[in-house]
Amino acid sequence: MVKEVSIARIDCAAFTIPTDAPESDGTIEWDRTTLITVEVEAGGRTGLGYTYDHSAAVSLIAQTLAPEVRGQDAFAVEEVWAAMVRIVRNIGWPGVAACAISAIDIALWDLKAKLLDVPLATLLGPARRRVPVYGSGGFTSYTDERLADQLSGWVDEGCAFVKMKVGREPEKDPARVEAARDAIGDAQLFVDANGGYSRKQALGLANTFSGLGVTWFEEPVSSDDLKGLRLIRDRGPAGMDIAAGEYGYQPFYFRRMIEAGAVDVLQADATRCGGVTGFMRAAALCDGFEIPFSSHCGPSIHLHPACAALRLRHMEWFHDHVRIEHMLFDGAPILRDGHIEPDFSRPGHGLVFREADAERFRIQP
Numbered sequence: 001m002v003k004e005v006s007i008a009r010i011d012c013a014a015f016t017i018p019t020d021a022p023e024s025d026g027t028i029e030w031d032r033t034t035l036i037t038v039e040v041e042a043g044g045r046t047g048l049g050y051t052y053d054h055s056a057a058v059s060l061i062a063q064t065l066a067p068e069v070r071g072q073d074a075f076a077v078e079e080v081w082a083a084m085v086r087i088v089r090n091i092g093w094p095g096v097a098a099c100a101i102s103a104i105d106i107a108l109w110d111l112k113a114k115l116l117d118v119p120l121a122t123l124l125g126p127a128r129r130r131v132p133v134y135g136s137g138g139f140t141s142y143t144d145e146r147l148a149d150q151l152s153g154w155v156d157e158g159c160a161f162v163k164m165k166v167g168r169e170p171e172k173d174p175a176r177v178e179a180a181r182d183a184i185g186d187a188q189l190f191v192d193a194n195g196g197y198s199r200k201q202a203l204g205l206a207n208t209f210s211g212l213g214v215t216w217f218e219e220p221v222s223s224d225d226l227k228g229l230r231l232i233r234d235r236g237p238a239g240m241d242i243a244a245g246e247y248g249y250q251p252f253y254f255r256r257m258i259e260a261g262a263v264d265v266l267q268a269d270a271t272r273c274g275g276v277t278g279f280m281r282a283a284a285l286c287d288g289f290e291i292p293f294s295s296h297c298g299p300s301i302h303l304h305p306a307c308a309a310l311r312l313r314h315m316e317w318f319h320d321h322v323r324i325e326h327m328l329f330d331g332a333p334i335l336r337d338g339h340i341e342p343d344f345s346r347p348g349h350g351l352v353f354r355e356a357d358a359e360r361f362r363i364q365p
Contacts (some may be wrong), residue, residue, distance in 0.1 A: 002071045007080075007113060009041040010104070011065040012131035014055040015361040024141040025221075026167020026196025033320055034363070035328070036061075037353055038213045040107040047111025048074050048353055050301065051271040052321065053099035055365035060100045066086065069104060074115060077108045081277045092278045098272055103259035104277025106184050106301060110348040120341050124280065130341035133299060134190060135284025137319035144176065148183035154317070158338035161188040161314065163216070167196025168206075174208050181212045190216035197221055199228045203235060210237035216265075218243045229262035235273045241265050245282070246296035248273050254282045265313060265348035269296035276305050279301070283309035300325040300332045304349050315340070325351075328358045 015035045022031050031303035036057045038049040041272040059223050072080045079347065084104065134155025140308050151162040158339045173191075181189055191214050197205065205249040207357040217236070221228035223244040233242040243350065246269035248254050251274075254293045256262055266286050270279035279295070279302070286293040292313040295302040298321050306312050317335065330352040333340035343350045 001080040005042055005043040005075060007042045007074050007232075008056060009039070010027050010069050010107075011062070012058050012061040012066075012103070013037050014058045014363050014365055015328075016055070016363050017327070017356050017361050019208050019320060022274040023320070024168060025139060025165040025192070026194040028194075029141070033324060035358075035361075038103040038107045040069070040074070040104065040111050042111060042141075044113055044114050045114040045252035047109070047114060047348065048351060049105065049107030049275065050104040050353075051099040051106075051111060051129075052298065053271075054096055056362055057103070058365040060088075060091070060097060061104065064091070065100055065104060074108065074111055074365075077105065077112055077277060080108060081105055081274065085111060085274075094249035095235035098168045098274060101277065102271050102273065102275040105277050106148045106270065106349075109276040113348040119342055119344050119347060120276070121307040122344070124260040126275070126307045127310045127312075128307055130339045131303065131312065132161075132314045132339050133159060133315055133335065134161035134163055135159045135319075136163040136190075136316045138162070138180065138192075140155060140165045140168040144179040146200065147176065147180055150222050150319070151180055152183045155184050155187045157322055157335050159317070160338055161190060161216070162220050163190035163218070163316070164191055165194065165362050167193035170197060170205065171199055173205065174212070177209055177212050177214065188215045189213055190218065192218035195219045195225075197226070199231055202228070202232050204241060206236040208233055210240050215239060216241045216243055218267075219246075223233055223247050223257075226257060226260040226262045229257075229279035230260055233262065243267055243294065246272070248278065248282065250274070251278065251285070252283045254285050256322045258285060258291060263291070265292045265294055267294050267296045269298065270302055270305060271298050279305050280308065284309065286311045287341075298323050298325075299340060300329060300351055301338055301349065303333055307342060327355050330354060
């Protein structure tokens with residue numbers, strides 16, 4: 001029998017890292033990314049979690065969530081998860097609160113695996129030992145030359161799929177997609193509009209993009225427009241998957257999206273949807289409804305749960321987060337032959353935060 005181990009300490013911090021160039025997608029622009037880290041200690045071991053969110057998450061963790069988590073059983077992750085969801089009821093679960101809960105939940109799963117001295121994927125029950133990824137970036141702020149270089153670089157590293165952003169200037173998107181198509185040879189090309197098109201724009205461009213070999217159209221309209229996603233899925237070209245789900249914060253969101261027939265492939269982000277707990281719940285929905293599953297961004301933190309998600313098709317190898325995770329974490333996965341795989345010799349998720357390297361990026365919320 002495993003004895004109860006009380007959580008003794010929970011700490012958090014925020015770090016803002018500039019991008020390597022100005023970036024934009026179909027709807028917003030950015031030049032920095034904020035990383036929120038969480039450490040949870042129990043039984044002489046420390047679990048690490050993180051999310052990409054506003055620095056306000058630090059105050060929420062320190063003032064509201066940490067008092068709820070301290071003293072709880074480190075092995076009772078689902079119970080702690082439910083307690084965190086309950087305590088933010090009047091604050092609002094989606095958004096910043098969900099990201100904060102996600103970071104803590106990830107740390108709790110890392111801690112639990114370390115206390116049991118097993119890799120997180122082993123604790124969850126692996127369905128595979130390595131995962132295919134798609135190279136993701138191709139921002140709308142890029143020149144055609146940088147777009148081509150980035151996407152073709154991932155293909156040269158073995159990626160069978162690459163993704164670019166569209167939606168900021170719809171009239172220019174067909175030419176940009178054609179430039180990308182010319183650069184990547186036989187690799188599959190994905191596009192992501194981040195909800196930047198109207199329904200009619202998206203439907204017309206779906207046919208244009210299909211003629212250029214695009215096989216994945218992500219968020220052609222707002223992910224909240226389930227009828228619009230269903231319209232494009234039903235009337236768009238055969239052979240093109242409609243994907244969405246990265247802005248899902250709650251299990252109910254994913255269920256509604258699937259029940260509406262809005263997507264061919266469901267996406268989920270463990271740093272937003274309630275951590276490993278929420279991600280595996282989304283994976284279970286995909287299994288129940290027999291649809292493919294894909295992870296959004298943060299590849300280092302998704303690797304172990306992705307190995308355990310039965311219907312997972314691939315993971316997103318997102319430029320910004322790959323860069324940050326390799327800058328600041330020991331154990332960040334290395335892309336080989338279009339795949340990444342966990343280090344099964346290390347307990348937990350295998351990541352170690354290099355705080356000294358991150359210190360120059362630390363901010364006070």
